[in-house]
Amino acid sequence: MECVFGMVGDGFAVVAADTSAVHSILVHKTDEDKVMLLDSHKLLGASGEGGDRVQFTEYIQKNMHLYQFRNGIPLTTAAAANFTRGELATALRKNPYFVNILLAGYDKDIGPSLYYIDYIATLHKIDKGAFGYGSYFSLSMMDRHYHPGMSVEEAIDLVDNIIAEIRSRLVIAPPNFVIKIVDQDGARVYGWRESIKDVDIPKA
Template identity: 75%
Template sequence: MECVFGLVGNDFAIVAADTSAVHSILVHKSNEDKIMILDSHKLIAASGESGDRVQFTEYIQKNVALYQFRNGIPLTTAAAANFTRGELATALRKSLSYLFFLVSTIVNNDIWFFQNPYFVNILLAGYDKETGPSLFYIDYIATLHKVDKGAFGYGSYFSLAMMDRHYHSGMTVEEAIDLVDKCIMEIRSRLVVAPPNFVIKIVDKDGAREYAWRESVKDAAVPLA
C-alpha cells in the first residue's frame, strides 16, 4: 500500500512518501525513509520492491556523485532523470535478451549478461539555478515525463485527485504543505490499509532537506482502569 507523491511550487519542489516497509501481510517497520537525497539539490523518491528500491536508488546516487567527482560539475535535474531512465531501460532490455541466452550460447558460444529489470517507480525532484525547480516521473518500464505533480502507489488514486482539485502553479510553501496534508488525510480516510507515517522533503535554492514527518493514524489513548 505504498504512497509516493510530489508537486512543484513557486521556486521549490516537494515530495512525500509513506514510511512503511511491508511484505505480504506483515509490516516490518514504519520509519523507512523512501526519499533519498541524491545530491545537494536533488531528491529521489521511490516505490516498488524493497530490494530493487534500495539497490537502484543507491546505485543512481553513487553514479551521480561519481559524475560530479570526475567532471567537477553536478548533473542537472533533467540530466539525472535521463540517466535514471536510461539505467531502467538498459536493465529492462537485458532481461529480455535472456530469452535468447540458451540459443546464443549453443550456436555461437557467446556469453550474455543477464540482469533482472528493476521493479521501481521514481519521482525525481530538483532545483537548478538556470531553470528552477522541476519534477520528473519515471516508472518501472522507463517512461520519463516532466510533470508539475505526480504520484505512485495505491495512494496515487487519492493524492492525484486531491492535487487535480487544489493544485495551481506558483504555490507557496505553506499552500503546498497544506495540499500535502490534504492528500495524506484523504489516503488515511479512503485507503483500506493506510500507512501510518509519512515523510516530507523539499528542495529549493537552499538545497534538498527533510521538511517534516506526519502521522496519518495516531495511537489511541489507553483508558485508565
C-alpha cells in the same frame, strides 16, 4: 499500499512518501525513508519492491556522486532524470527493476522541476505526480487543488490534506509519511507526519 507523490511550487519542489516497509501481510518497519537525497539539490522518491528500490536508488545516487567527483560539476536535474531513465531501460532488457520514481531538483538557471519515471522507463517532466495505491486519492486531490505558483505553505497544506485522505480512505493505510523539499537553499527534510512509532520489544 505504498504512496509517493510530489509537486512543483513557486521556487521549490516537494516530495512526500509513506515510510512503511512491508512484505505480503507483514509490516517490517514504519520509519523507512523512501525519499533519497541524491545530492545537495535533488530528491528521489521511489516506490516498488523493497530490494529493487533500495538497490537501484543507491546505484543512481553513487553514480551521480562519481560523475560529480570526476567532472567537478553535478548533473542537472534533467540530466539526472535521463540518466536514471537510461539505466532503467537498460535493466528492462536484462534484469528489470520494479521501481517507480519521482525525481525533483532545483537548478540555478531553470528553477525547480519534477520528473516522472516508471518501471518500464517512461520519462515525463510534470508539475505534479504520484505512484502507488495512494495515487488514486493524491492525484484527484492535486487535480482539484493544485495550481502553478503555489507557496510552500499552500503546498504543505495540500500535502497534509492528501495524507489525511489516504489515511481515511485506504483500507490498509500507511500510518507515517516523510516530506522533503528542494529549493535554491538545497534539498532537505521538511517534516514527518507520524501516527504511530516503532516500539523496541524487550528481550527475554
